[in-house]
Amino acid sequence: MSSLALNLTRFLGDQLLVSFLRCSKFSLERTKERLDRYFTIRTMAPEVFTNRDPLLPELQAILEAGFILPLPNVAKENNHRIIVLRYSNNLDPNLMTMVNIAKLSYMILDILLREDDNAVVSGVVFWSYCKDCPSKYAIQLTPASLQRYSVIEEKGFPFRMKGAYYSHVPQIFEACYNIFKVFCSDKLKQRMGLYSESNIEELFKKIPKDLLPQEFGGCNGSVKDLTVFWKDKVESCRDWFLKDEHCKIDERLRPGTPKTCSEVFGLEGAPTSTRTATDCRERIERSEFSSEFNLTRFLGDQLLVSFLRCSKFSLERTKERLDRYFTIRTMAPEAFTNRDPLLPELQAILNAGFFLPLPKVANENGPRIILLRINDNLNPNLMTVVNLSKLG
Secondary structure (H helix, E strand, O other): OOHHHHHHHHHOOHHHHHHHHHHOOOOHHHHHHHHHHHHHHHHHOHHHHOOOOOOOHHHHHHHHHOOEEEOOOOOOOOOOEEEEEEOOOOOOOOOOOHHHHHHHHHHHHHHHHHHOHHHHHHOEEEEEEOOOOOOOHHHHOOHHHHHHHHHHHHHOOOOOEEEEEEEOOOHHHHHHHHHHHHHOOHHHHOOEEEEOHHHHHHHHHHOOHHHOOHHHOOOOOOHHHHHHHHHHHHHHOHHHHHHHOOOOOOHHHOOOOOOOHHHHHOOOOOOOOHHHHHHHHHHHHHOOOOHHHHHHHHOOHHHHHHHHHHOOOOHHHHHHHHHHHHHHHHHOHHHHOOOOOOOHHHHHHHHHOOEEEOOOOOOOOOOOOEEEOOOOOOOOOOOOHHHHHHHO
């Protein structure tokens, strides 16, 4: 851990420091690593870790909506703290942005981190109820933001994530869920689930129904009372939130190489593994799109990842690009059929060195330069423009 982060631990109370030790199974090295990440992430995500005065109108609106509600009673068999996230018609996307919703959520997680032994020792379970969630929020959930939220939630808080379940999710948000899941660790992926009205009983096997609020058929408090309780609770911690805003790392003073946002959050959250391609392939083929997407089985993992990268890891854009890819190839047979490279007409163009991608690039992430030699190396009597395009 850097001395910068170590110096900031003086701002942590004993309870919070013990929380880090517990989550790290009392390993001093792991505790140091978690503390470093804790302060680094908070410094590099100012959109959710600054301006956290709970009396700000934009945060008051979300508190009054009862969006995030940790429930009072824990599961008897494992003592997990259950947290309900109400993405429903209680939210107004014109007043409550997704950034501020995330900010308020992390404020309440900060309170649990400081005060709730059940959450720290036994872990937390999230249930996101998404019925009637305003569709405008889908625009705000970009792949880059989903990547940042996944890092913050898994690495920025010393909680044991025991489950993240989503129910009644509108179809437009299923793509957001799938993209978010791509960025999560393998361990968390195994603890995530998507549930509809038809299989909601499967959710109750994960979270017993009696542990839900009264409005959802349980006996674990009412949404109305819990909303009032957590609004008062957050407001009572106002002084701490104002003070916490000053606990930041100056990366310029870090010994060795300073950390960057790309290093902490990834380059727009760009995973490139074979597993990522497999996940994407399965999700595309399971989706309710036209039968062209069955053709993705003919694409190698590297090519599928190329489509993902070019689409900035948006599943919807990837589907659109794949549709165009196969459609254009079907409707332009003059350029995409008879492509045996040993055909004389293609051999002539290959021997002429018409289309030459160059070996070196400017830097590791630089573009590939391609040279097209259109001069006396070409014989129009032997090499038609159609075949030049085909070879290109």
